[in-house]
Amino acid sequence: MGHTFAFAMQKGGVGKTTTTLSLGTMLAGRGHRVLLIDLDPQANLTQGLGIQPDTLEYSVYEVLLNPERGVEFATQTTAAGVDLVPASLDLAGAELELAGKVGRELLLRKALRATHTAYDYILIDPPPSLGIFSLNALAAADYVLVPLQLHAYALKAMPQLEATIELIREIHPNLSIGGIICTLADRRTNLSLQIEQQVRTRYTDLVFETTIPINVKLAEAPSAGQPIGVYAPQSAGAIAYATLAAELEARYATP
């Protein structure tokens, strides 16, 4: 089997969804079988693939309520070459609904264990919080990949994320941070260069060499409902995520 990654970071707007979508579609472009899971009630990953969250018969909501069924019944193939378990708007009320369930953090892991389709990479996009959905993403993942905006508030968020990962390791000991991805980098500002320097000094070779620059095409693509490789394949954003996909593949070559 392949690897499962959770793109966890409770700081908002750091590029979790953009990275899950862009990296996932680039890995598919390199010939891998890829599953994306949208675990955010905002359903941005679903929208980013051009799918309307309010038209879905099944979504990740039904998967969490019926983990023994696996994910196939809620999975869609997409024009971008990746499979998707979409989020629907029902998810918005589900966090409190699930809060009372036994093993509430392990629902997604159970569902993936009950899944028979072989994927090389499974990428999970959580919401900007450390609540039930993000805990499910962490408990289902082999590794956490942390999209980190090169700003002060994002860097200050790392200790809380690391503490939450330690907590989850009580029920899922194999979980570790697999990598840190510098996102929304702006080489024109000292702030971006300074924060990147701090990140590389503190986290050393956990940090991917590839840095994702600010590139307006990445912000435009969601309006078109297309991943960056389709919307603007020659853009700096597409090139950066293609490079990141190659680096990830080298770091986690599937057996």
Added chain:
Amino acid sequence: MGHTFAFAMQKGGVGKTTTTLSLGTMLAGRGHRVLLIDLDPQANLTQGLGIQPDTLEYSVYEVLLNPERGVEFATQTTAAGVDLVPASLDLAGAELELAGKVGRELLLRKALRATHTAYDYILIDPPPSLGIFSLNALAAADYVLVPLQLHAYALKAMPQLEATIELIREIHPNLSIGGIICTLADRRTNLSLQIEQQVRTRYTDLVFETTIPINVKLAEAPSAGQPIGVYAPQSAGAIAYATLAAELEARYATP
């Protein structure tokens, strides 16, 4: 009494904290008595004022557990001229803890009703979600001010926010959207101009005339633990928030 505003928007990274802090300190600079409330477990508003969240004896966490005491016992005066109810890291586990309480959405409102200090403006900074903390912010506010990044995902988030506001109106009928603030505007890109056009067309005079531009000084200020008016008073960011403060004052002149 004055006005209470909640800067609600579940999309992450749109400038909720930056707007609460910058607008609040500019209103204080215009001679008003201002209280800021940090309701986000990330405690960014607290950090933005140079206060360490892990050193606090009292925070908004104790306020929510003891609403009958009011907010004074947890309120600090700050060098920036605003009072603050800070967030501590204890807040991170509190959402599920509060989920079982009767009237769990009304805790902050109760606490503000039990407060005897007179403020002209109370500004509340919620987390990027529509969970218990954000519901408390909505139920305690007179108006919602929506910081809206000029990107597609942020604009798509509006219907869900509006639906949540409708829900809260069942227990707090006077709540309404008081204004929309265009943030992280980038006049060099078509995307920013197009989204701004869509926002102004759909929401008409709810939208403040003042637009907040992308300005690196606003991203640098949190590293220094200073609001923008102190860190870089001549910057485009400081001037924009000063203009917004004047516009807000005109729109909601305190009686």
